[in-house]
Amino acid sequence: MFVSKEGRKLKAHGGNVQDSLIEVNDLVRGPISKDLVVVSAYRPNKQGLGGSTVWAQHRLHFHAVNRKNNPRKAFVDDLCKQITKWRDEGCEVVLGIDANEDVTVNAPQSIRHRFQACGLEEAILKHHPPQVTHQRNQWNIPIDGIFTTLGVPILAGGYYAFDEFFDCDHCGLWIDIDLSASLGNFQPQKSNFTPRKLSLQDSRSVSKYLQLVHKGYAKYSIPERLNKLNQRIDHLGHQMTPSLVRKYNCLHRQMYTVRRQAEEKCRALAPGKVPWSPKMQGFWDCMSLWKLLLKGKKGCRVSSRKVRRLMKKTGLPQAWRKSAVDLEDCLKQERSLYKQAKHTYAAQWRKDFLTVQTKDAKKHQWK
Structure with missing residues (x-):
């Protein structure tokens, strides 16, 4: 297949089939490697009791920015808008989502139908029958799914058993994709995951982290300097001069360094130090x-x-x-x-x- 000199016609050759000219509006030649966007998403559950649910937190945020939206609907609208933007930029998309909805339903208002309108299809259901994905779900309804664009070839897919590989009330979902077809000649390097030393489930590490941060802030007088900077900005009518921008960036880097150093000291990690037998x-x-x-x-x-x-x-x-x-x-x-x-x-x-x-x-x- 090649492009004519005018750049407007595409000519295809194949076997004994006669040559044919196909009119195209435009032709964009991208690089050898393609972009692949991998997204992990959580859709809020339906409205529950109390103000600590994800639905209530999203609702509070939308009210703060004058958006009178249902958080579940707003989530889907914003996600589809972003996916469409990525698709317009030529990216392939892999979306793993806890939809809190039956992903097998393809009704007009379903989340699966909305994703199909963006060019995404559920990848696992093509290779595997539906399976419950939440431990407390007594019906055979999957509420989690992996959606991909057509440019991501799916070789296989399925579900892990509950409590297999990780301790969670959801089961794991997996797909096997053809990286050479999805990413071109680009092969991503493996990244070594280092666990965070600050664990919110460990009250002692949280307490030690806060103490070290307060001590570091007091050592460099960060609260006082930040207060003076805010007063200066208010005095100038909320205008940031180049000098104030440099001061703020310097202060921000110092605050970040204090927090990172505090995290390094809040607890000791000892993974894999139990001899196996x-x-x-x-x-x-x-x-x-x-x-x-x-x-x-x-x-x-x-x-x-x-x-x-x-x-x-x-x-x-x-x-x-x-x-x-x-x-x-x-x-x-x-x-x-x-x-x-x-x-x-x-x-x-x-x-x-x-x-x-x-x-x-x-x-x-x-x-």
Whole structure:
């Protein structure tokens, strides 16, 4: 296929088919590599009780900017507008979304129909029958989905079991795409994920972080300098002069540095420092079994196949008969045993395991 000198006609050649001229309005030659936009989105659930729900927070924000919109409708409208903009710029889009709506429905007002109007199709449902994606959903209704444009070839797709790979009340969704077709010759480099040292679930790290930030702000007189800068801006009629811009940027960089340094000191990370051995794996398997059974007692969906595998692996075939109270006691006891073994026996068990592995390898080598 080539372009004529006028740049307006496209001429195609193929086999025994006669040559044909196709009129096009315009022809844009992009680079070898294409742009792929990957989006993760959460759509607010329907209006609930209290002011702490996502719906209520979005509603409060819209009122602050004089938008009298329903948060669920506004979310879809804004997202579709942005997707259309990306498509107009020539980008391919992959959208993973918790829609809080049945993504199999294709009614005129459904979110799936809105995405189709933007050129996106649900990728997993083409290769897999619908499956429930939330543990407390007792109907076979998926409320999560992955939508892609036609320029992203889908090789396969499906759903993980609940509590597989991560602890969450939603199951994992996955797709396998052809990167060479989606990105051209560009191959993205792998990025190493470093966990944040500031965890909002850890009250001690949050308290230490706030103390270090307050100490750093006081050391450099940041609140006083920021207050003076605000007064100066108000005095000039909310106009930012080049000098004030430089002062603000300098102050902002200093505040950012203080916060980053505080985060580095708020807690110590020790990932992967528990030596692995089959005995230590036994503790992890037991804790996983008690957690899954406890979730099942609370009415959450769990993978029955995974439960059966863990019961067989741990040698506890009657574990499912225990009550919720007994399961909590078993989990608490197992955690206590795990912590004790981690600090006392894990290193020695690892050495013993490696010794046995080495002996077996030598025997196999000389056979």
